[in-house]
Amino acid sequence: MALSVAGLRIELVGREITGRPVPGRPRRAYGPFLSGLPALALISLLLVPIVITVAAAFRMSDGPGLGNFAVLKEPQALRAIVNSVIWIGVALALVVAGFWVALAGRRVPRLWPALRLVLVFPFAVAVLISGAAFRIIFDPAPERGTVTALVTGIFGESPVWLGPGLFWFVVVSAFAWTWLGYVASLFRAGLDAIPADLARTVEAEGVRGWRRLLAVELPLLRPITGVVTLTLVVAAVRLFDLVLGAVPASMHDDANVLGLHWWRVSSEGEGRPAALALVLFAVAAAVALLGMRGLRRSWAVPDGAHSGASGAAQDVRTTARTRRRWAVVVAPLALLWAMPALVLLATALHDPDAAGVAGWWRAEGIGFDSFTEISNAALWWSLLSTALIALIATLLVVGIGVVTAYLLAWGGLPRWLGRAAVTAFVVLAVAPVQLYAAPLRAAATAAGVAGSPVFLGLVHAAAGLPFAVLLLRAAFASVPPSLVAEALHGQTTYSSAIARVSGACRPALVAVAVLEFVLVWNDFIVGFLISGAGSSPLSLLLWGEAKQFATSAGPVAATAVVASVVPVVLLLTTWSTVVRGLTAGTAP
C-alpha cells in the first residue's frame, strides 16, 4: 500500500504471522472473573430467600405438590389477578399518554422546561406520599376534600370518590401522577436524539403527521418504548404501596392486587403466600424477558444529542398559532400536575386541628404548627436512619455495579455465561419483594438484625443491583468496541480510553446513584415487609401516621413535605443527566 504524506509517496507493507502456529490459549486475566464475586455475594442475599420461597411454594404437609397454588382459585385471589391485569392495561395506556405529552412538549419549546419540572416532580416523591396527597384531594367530606368540594359546589352533591368503583379513578390518577413525567422525559430524550438530517429528509419528502409518526418516529423509538413499557408494566404488576396508602382499608377487597393479596394472606402459613409470590414473580419475569428482546439491540445515544450540540432534531418548527393552541392544552395539564404537591404543601401549612376539619384552601389556622408537632426526636431519627440506609445502599450499588457491569461488558466472559448473567439480572431486577421478604425477615429476626440500617441497606443494595448492572452494562457497551479492545491490549492508550469511557458513562453512573438513593429514600415496601419494629425509616413513620388519616392530615402532609425535600431536590437537579443515563444506549 502507498501513503501520500506531505507530498511524499511512501510504500508500506504489513507484517504477516508466518511459520508454525503457536499452540496455547489467549491471555485471559482471571482478575475480572473475581470481580463478579462481590455481586454474587450481594445477590445471594436475594437468591437464597428466593430458593426458600420457591421450595415453600411446592411443599405440602404430605410432601411436594402443587396444592399451595389452589390459593389462586379463591375469589379474592382471582379478583387480585384480574385487577393486576387491569393495571397492566393502565400502564400501557400511560405509555401512550406519555408519548403524546412528549410530542406536545416539542410544540411548546418555551413551556417544556417548566412542564418537565412539574411532571417529573411526582417521580421523586414516595408512592405513599402521592397516595396521601390523593386521599386529601379526594376526601369524602366536602369541607376537606378538594374535588368533593368542587363537585358539590357545582352539582350540589358529590359521589364518594374513595368508594366502590370510583376509587379506581383515584388510584389510577395517583399512578399516572407518579409515572407520566418519567415516560414523557424518556420519550422526549428519544425524540431529540433523532438525527436532524433524517428529520429534514423526511420533511423534504413531504412525510408529515401520522405517516411520519408511524414510519419514522415509532420505529426509531422502539428501544426506548421497550424500556419505558417494561418499567411501567413491572411497576404495575408489583403495585402494592399505592393501593395500601391511597385506598381506605374498607375498600381493600375491591382494590386487591397480587402484591397486596400476598400481604393479606402472608399470615396464613408459608406455602400459600409463597405460591402467590411465585405467580407474581412469574408474571413479572415473563414481561421482562419479552421486553428483553427489545433491549437486546445494541443502541448508542448520539453523543451530545441531549445537549443539543450535535445538530439532532430539536424542537419542531411551529407557527405561533400552533404553539398557542398547544399551550392551551399543555398549560392546564401542568397546573393539574402541580396540584397534588400544592395541596400537600398547603395542608402542611395549616395547624393540625384546622387541617383535620377544613380544606387547605381555608385561611384559618395557617401556620407551622403541623411542622412543630411532627418535629420530635422520632422524625429526626428516622430522617437520619433513612439517609444512612440510602447512603449504604447507593455506595454498595455503585461500587459493585460498576465492577460487575465492567465484567459483563468487557470482562471477556464466555458468551453463553455473559448472556445467562444478563438474563438472570433482568429476571432479578423485576423480582417482587414478596418473593424474598418472608425468609429474609425470618432470618433477620433470628439473627437480631431486623431493624439494623446496615441490614436494610444491604437488602436494598441487593434489590437495586440488577437494574444498576443492566444500566451500566448498556452504557459501557455503547462505547466503541475498538476503543476498548485497544485499551485492553495496548496499555498505552488506557488513559485516553478511560477518559472517553468515563465521559460516555458518567450519566449512567449518575442515574444509577441518584435513582438508587431516591428509590431507597422513598421505599416503603422493603422496610415494611422485611424490617422489624427496630428500624424507623421515614415512610414507615408516615404509614403509622396515615393510619389515622382523617384526623392527622396536617402532620401527615408535613411529614410528607419534610420527607420529600431531599429526593425532590436531588432528582430535579440531576434529572437531565439521569435521563441521559437511562437512555444510554436506547436512543435511535
Place this chain on the structure above:
Amino acid sequence: MASAQSEQQQLRRDIFKVSGALVLSVLGELLADGLTVPGTVRTAVTAALVVLVLILVTPTVRRLWKLRRPPAQDEARARLRSHAERAQHWLEALGSSGNGLAAAEWFEQEEKALRKLLDMTEPTADSVDDLARIADALDTWYVRTRRGRELLTTSERLSSIANLVGRTDLQELANLRTATANRLLGELAAAAGLLDDEPVPPPPGQANDAMRTRRLLERGLLHLALADRCRTDDDRADEARTARDRLNEAGMAIPRADLAADIALHINLALTYLYESALYESAPDAASEHARLAMTHAETAHDSSAQAHASELFGVAATLKGNHDEARSWWQEAERRYAEVGEREAQARCLQHLGALAVAAGEQREATELLTRSARLRGGAAGHEVLEHYLGKAASADRDETTRPRRAQRRRWCAWPRRPV
C-alpha cells in the same frame, strides 16, 4: 541491594532444602516402619513405593524413548527429518539479530532444494509433519522476500499434502497462506474468497486460537489493501476502520506465548493508524504508540527485522508530523537493520523512502544514488511503481540541474551592467 536479595534467596533455598530433607527422612522412616508391619499396611507401603519409583523413572524412560534413533532402513525419512530440522532451525534464525544474515543466505542457497523436497516427497502420515515444517520455512522466506507467486505454489502444495493425509489443520493453514499469496499478488477478490468461509469443522488441536489470530490478521491486511484501491476517501476510511476492527479482534485471540503474533499485530495496527492519520491529516499518536509496543516486543524477542519494521513506521509518523530530519534518521536506522538481517526487499523500500525525501529536499544527486541502490537490490525498478515514479522525478530534476548553471550564467551576463546601480 541486589546482594541482599540474592542472600535472601539463598537463605530461602537453604531452608527449603533442609525442610525437604527432613520431610523425606520422616517419610523414609514411616515407609521403613510400614514394611515391618505385616498385612495390609505392608501391601499399601509396597504399592506406594512402586508408584514412587514409577513416577521417578517414567520421565527418563520417555526421554530415552524419544531420543532413540530412527530405523536405519528408513533413510529417506531420516533425510527428510534432517532437512526439516535444519529448515526449522534457520527459520527461527531468520530476522534475528544474531544469525539473521546467515539465515537469509542459507535460504537463498537451499530454497530450491527445499522446494524440490516438498514437491517430490510422497506424503504419508509419518512424514507429513516434516513436510509441513519445510513448508513453514518456505512460507516465512517467501513472505519476507514478498514473493507471492512462489508462496502461492508452496501453499497449494501444502494444501494437496493436507488433503492426501486428511489433516484439516494443515488444510486451514494452507488456505490462509494462499490468501496471503493472493493478496501479495494483488488478487484481492480471490484472497477475500478464501478468508470468507469459516473453517468447518474447526481444526482439531491446540492451535485453534493461533489460526483464528492469523485469519483475523490476514483479513485486516486485506481490508488495508482494499482501502488502497478505493476511489473515495470515505470508502478508504470505511475499509481502514474495518481493518482496525479485525486487527483488534485478532489481538484478543493471540495465544499467550505467541510473541511474533504480538509484534505483527502492533505493527499492523500502527500501519492502520498511519493510514487513517494520513487520510484525516491528524496526529499519528496512536500509530506511534503501537509502533513503540512493537519495538519493545521485538527487542524482547531479539527480532531485528521487526525492530527495523517499527523504525520504518516511526519514520512515516515523523513525516506525518512534518519532521523530515527525524524521518530520515529513522529510515536510515531501519535500512541498516534490514541490511543486517539480509532483508533486501525491505532494505530497498527504506532506500526508496530516503530517496523520496532527498527528491523533496532538492538533493538530486543523493536521491538518484539512493533510488538506484534501491532498484539494484530489487533487481530493477520494473513493477515498483513508486520507485519508478521517484527515479523519473530525480532524473528530470537532474537534467534541470545540469541546464540551470548555463541559464544562471546567462542571467548574470545580462545583469552585469545593472550591478553598480
